[in-house]
Amino acid sequence: MLNIQVVLDDPEKVKQESEKKGYKVDIEKLLEVYQLRNKRLHVREDLKRKSNEISKKSKGPSEEAKKLKEELAIARQAFREADDEYIQRLKEVPNMPADDVPEGNSEADNVVVKEWGNKPKFDFAPKTHWEIAEQHDWIDKERAAKVAGTRFAYIKGDLVRLQFALVQFVLEALTNEETLKKIIQNSGLKNVSPKPFIPVLPPAMIRTEVFKNMDRLEPQDERYKVGSEEDDLWLQGSAEHTLGSMYTNEILSAEDLPIRYLGYLTSFRREAGSYGKDTEGIIRMHQFDKLEMESFTTPEQGLIEHLFFVAIQEYLMQQLNIPYHVLNKCKPDIGKPNARGIDIEAWLPSQNKYLETHTADYMTYYQARRLHTRIKNKDEHTVFAYTNDATALAPGRTMVAIIENYQQADGSVEIPEVLQKYMGGQTEI
RNA sequence: GGAGAGGUGGCCGAGUGGUUGAAGGCGCUGCUCUCGAAAAGCAGUAUGCGGGAAACCGUAUCGUGGGUUCAAAUCCCACCCUCUCCGCCA
Numbered sequence: 271m272l273n274i275q276v277v278l279d280d281p282e283k284v285k286q287e288s289e290k291k292g293y294k295v296d297i298e299k300l301l302e303v304y305q306l307r308n309k310r311l312h313v314r315e316d317l318k319r320k321s322n323e324i325s326k327k328s329k330g331p332s333e334e335a336k337k338l339k340e341e342l343a344i345a346r347q348a349f350r351e352a353d354d355e356y357i358q359r360l361k362e363v364p365n366m367p368a369d370d371v372p373e374g375n376s377e378a379d380n381v382v383v384k385e386w387g388n389k390p391k392f393d394f395a396p397k398t399h400w401e402i403a404e405q406h407d408w409i410d411k412e413r414a415a416k417v418a419g420t421r422f423a424y425i426k427g428d429l430v431r432l433q434f435a436l437v438q439f440v441l442e443a444l445t446n447e448e449t450l451k452k453i454i455q456n457s458g459l460k461n462v463s464p465k466p467f468i469p470v471l472p473p474a475m476i477r478t479e480v481f482k483n484m485d486r487l488e489p490q491d492e493r494y495k496v497g498s499e500e501d502d503l504w505l506q507g508s509a510e511h512t513l514g515s516m517y518t519n520e521i522l523s524a525e526d527l528p529i530r531y532l533g534y535l536t537s538f539r540r541e542a543g544s545y546g547k548d549t550e551g552i553i554r555m556h557q558f559d560k561l562e563m564e565s566f567t568t569p570e571q572g573l574i575e576h577l578f579f580v581a582i583q584e585y586l587m588q589q590l591n592i593p594y595h596v597l598n599k600c601k602p603d604i605g606k607p608n609a610r611g612i613d614i615e616a617w618l619p620s621q622n623k624y625l626e627t628h629t630a631d632y633m634t635y636y637q638a639r640r641l642h643t644r645i646k647n648k649d650e651h652t653v654f655a656y657t658n659d660a661t662a663l664a665p666g667r668t669m670v671a672i673i674e675n676y677q678q679a680d681g682s683v684e685i686p687e688v689l690q691k692y693m694g695g696q697t698e699i
Numbered sequence: 700g701g702a703g704a705g706g707u708g709g710c711c712g713a714g715u716g717g718u719u720g721a722a723g724g725c726g727c728u729g730c731u732c733u734c735g736a737a738a739a740g741c742a743g744u745a746u747g748c749g750g751g752a753a754a755c756c757g758u759a760u761c762g763u764g765g766g767u768u769c770a771a772a773u774c775c776c777a778c779c780c781u782c783u784c785c786g787c788c789a
Contacts, residue, residue: 308748311749311758312757312758318759319757321769322758322770324769324770325717325768326717326718331770334769335770339768353748479779521709521745521746523709644746646727652745652746
């Protein structure tokens with residue numbers, strides 16, 4: 271939720287930026303409702319003040335007091351109605367994009383800001399990951415379809431070992447302060463804490479209210495509601511949903527920041543609206559595993575933390591030696607709570623295109639404001655926390671990239687050097 | 700699923716109708732003392748909203764919503780959440 275002050279300071283800009291992100295919000299109406307709410311607040315407070323004065327002085331019922339009480343009931347109701355509408359309208363306003371977020375109409379307008387790595391050259395026609403997987407019996411979607419339907423898979427054999435190797439690799443890197451120092455140094459970022467990540471296995475389900483406060487429940491048809499109606503639970507679509515919300519209604523000490531978590535979780539998405547898209551292989555599944563970074567920082571640390579997260583993502587891709595490019599996502603593509611969004615896409619040689627493997631989301635105070643996650647500074651002022659969320663590594667799509675980039679003529683797949691020690695020294699599968 | 704207990708400030712914890720926005724303790728901040736630190740003493744220390752240049756003022760908030768009352772943390776109703784025990788269970 272945006273700070274109303276931002277709207278008051280420059281309503282026209284808020285209106286324009288909202289529209290550029292693809293959200294139609296009636297700012298005039300919002301301000302109108304806000305003024306009405308304040309007017310009714312004054313009426314209510316004035317009546318209450320009179321009422322308080324009377325009950326302080328007198329010790330028994332009086333005609334005046336009774337009349338005030340009736341007026342107060344009406345004033346309270348009137349205020350509540352206006353206040354409800356005000357909050358509802360304010361919630362509809364998306365977070366304002368940072369200054370360097372590109373303009374655009376769709377994801378086609380995302381800007382490539384960096385390319386890294388040498389695209390592999392093959393002296394044979396490179397195969398797709400599903401062709402190679404079939405050869406090894408690594409992926410069984412047909413039987414999964416019988417059991418759970420489309421967009422599910424049995425991942426089998428060496429691919430499972432590869433996944434756990436990736437997980438081990440990332441866990442070790444992000445919990446190691448020396449590694450983080452190295453990443454900071456290479457990135458050239460200043461004033462970043464090298465504080466290691468705390469690994470977490472977060473809840474996979476989330477309450478409706480918390481989901482809404484994260485502003486990630488919508489679009490609802492992308493989510494899975496679970497249990498019966500009274501269960502009030504959803505399956506999360508990213509570890510972000512249950513990590514970012516963990517300090518709901520809490521006050522953190524500024525000196526403890528940044529607080530960094532590395533969550534490992536199986537996530538679920540209905541993939542509504544993507545019928546027929548990415549149906550081959552394991553690119554777009556209803557269920558996928560993900561290592562996710564989440565952090566809570568002061569306002570001052572927020573942006574640099576976001577850039578640090580991207581640096582970590584790049585480091586991991588470089589260590590795995592997967593060619594990639596970095597996209598600065600344009601306004602309509604960064605998401606409602608986002609002030610900035612970066613995607614990293616891995617090169618897929620067989621398909622001659624890039625595949626999104628990472629996202630980095632910078633939310634400023636937008637989520638924390640609704641979650642009531644606050645920070646107490648040394649000077650005793652409380653402010654809303656700044657949240658950052660980013661993919662550390664999505665094993666599924668990363669394995670797709672490894673299979674396709676590391677494939678050999680006979681269909682075997684080399685193991686990236688950094689993963690070999692987690693594969694019992696094996697150099698190929 | 701059955702039975703019970705409970706939700707109060709950064710934390711712990713008093714408080715069953717009106718000097719309680721809230722005792723006391725811890726923590727934190729400042730000052731005194733000290734070469735310095737510790738200890739001790741004194742003082743301060745919640746948040747939202749609205750108004751104000753500011754000092755400050757008003758108002759709300761003791762899980763949430765509603766009710767009773769001139770007056771509610773305190774009484775009544777509904778709901779939410781947490782915990783404990785039993786049962787079941789990976």
